[in-house]
Amino acid sequence: MTHSLDKNKIRFLLLEGVHDNALKVLKDAGYTNIEYLSHALDKDELIEKIADAHFVGIRSRTQLTREVLQHAKKLVAIGCFCIGTNQVDLDAARELGIPVFNAPYSNTRSVAELVLAETIMLYRGIPEKNAVVHRGGWGKSATNSHEVRGKTIGIVGYGSIGSQLSVLAENLGMKVIYHDVVTKLPLGNATQVASLDELLANADVVSLHVPDVPSTRYMMKAEQFIKMKEGSYFINAARGTCVEIDDLAAAIESGKILGAAVDVFPKEPKSAEEEFVSPLRKYDNVILTPHIGGSTQEAQANIGLEVAEKFVKYSDQGDTVTAVNFPHVTIPFKDGSHRLLHIHQNVPGVLSQVNSLFADAGINILAQNLMTEEDVGYLMMDIDSDYSDTALEVLRGIEATIRVRVLY
Incomplete structure (x- = not known):
């Protein structure tokens, strides 16, 4: 009788310091052959390590290209311990019979809280005031400093993050409008608008919460920024490919947009040692964060549980119900x-x-x-x-x- 491999022979390779919860889930399920690394690997190291792995868990830095996957002859499944899966060649994985799992809901609260906090900070002019004080100045003024109560937030993409942001913003007294490519039942008193143009024309602050698909790539460029309200604010904690950064910089330079908060970028450093380059760095009224929207201890703990449990279900039962490419x-x-x-x-x-x-x-x-x-x-x-x-x-x-x- 032929059996599946004994659990102690099934090899897991976990990279980029995924949360310890993942280790606990796997060990509690009887899996002990686990290599755990706190960092990402370059291509050559990755090819060497992945050759004998049955399961590999990554975050956002590791790039599982078609070339890398061709060397992973034993690979059974891939786990992205994050929301996005852009770092994996999903087509190549599917063609090789490898399902890819992720954690699409575990960090929604973390992202929504960050966006709400940035909205308040932008409306109070905190980024500029903070920069001035750090340089020894004392810009005590109420100019362009406002409460968010009564203001309109326009949410582009009313999925798990956008809808949660909607609830939090409304609890602060904000009016919520949203645009989505499909009709979505509103939460609270939020209102769905028919087009992106309508949202841009009526929102005091615009926040993006869309996936990286062809229709969203560079959806915000000069044409869209022109349609925003004079003196409005812009936030992107979705995908770096959704915004033409040079056009956003031009809108801030002109004063059309009073401030912005950006957490994701078209090109991001591969490590902490690499310099971050962006035309937005020179503006004191722009909050720049290093792709940390979902990077809270609570979110990482939830992600560790969610993806590791999907590994166990697939390994033990063959269950692929939540796979993104399979x-x-x-x-x-x-x-x-x-x-x-x-x-x-x-x-x-x-x-x-x-x-x-x-x-x-x-x-x-x-x-x-x-x-x-x-x-x-x-x-x-x-x-x-x-x-x-x-x-x-x-x-x-x-x-x-x-x-x-x-x-x-």
Whole structure:
């Protein structure tokens, strides 16, 4: 009888100092072969380390390119211990039969709190006043200093972060309008507006909370900044690719925008030793933060739990329901069965071929779930335990097979 690897032989490579909660979840589930590093690896080191890893966990600095993934012959799954997955070639991972998991909700509160704090700081003119005092000045003045109560915040993207920001802002007495590409049920008294242009024209402060997709890349450039209210504020804690930074700098230089807060940038340093370069550095009325919107201890603890638990579910059960690049498949556990996972090219006839060959071999299928996504199909099957060896041989012999695993 062929079994999945013993848990102590399944190797986890965790990089960039992911939270200790991830280690606890894995160890509590019986996984002990864990290499934990506090930093990212350059390409050559990464290729060397990943060659023998079954699971790899990263944050935002590690780049899992197609070239790197081609060397990861044993890799079963990737975990991004963050919201974004831009650092992974998702297509290449899927083609190789590797699901990618992330933590899309664990740091929403942290980002929303930062944006709300920045809104208050901008309205009070704190960035400029702080800079002046640090240089020995004493700019005590109420000019351009306002309460946020009664002001209108325009939220672009009403997902998990945007909607939570909406609730917090309204609790401070702000009016909330939002724009999203789909109709979303508002929370509280927030109002959805029909277009981005309408939001820009009516918001006192604009905050972006959109994903990095083709339609959002450089969605804010000169044309959009011109449409914003005179003397308004702008915040981006979403994706660096959403904003044309030079155009934002020009809008601040002209006084059209009174201040801004930016946490993400089109090009970011790869390490703390590399200099951060941006035209926004010269403005005292701009808050610049190093991509830390979700970087709180609470958020990192939650992320560690969330992604590690997804690792365990996939390793133990084959569950891919939350994968970002892979068909979503799950089957409830059933005693007396063996579970097989068949990842294959998404071509016609694979399921028919599997069922026909199993019938010819006298293999009884107790449960079966197939889903496809683009060029990959993922088939999960529970079969009578007496036929696992035969079933594996059958699946491996199917031409479209990418990889086969037996879990138990």
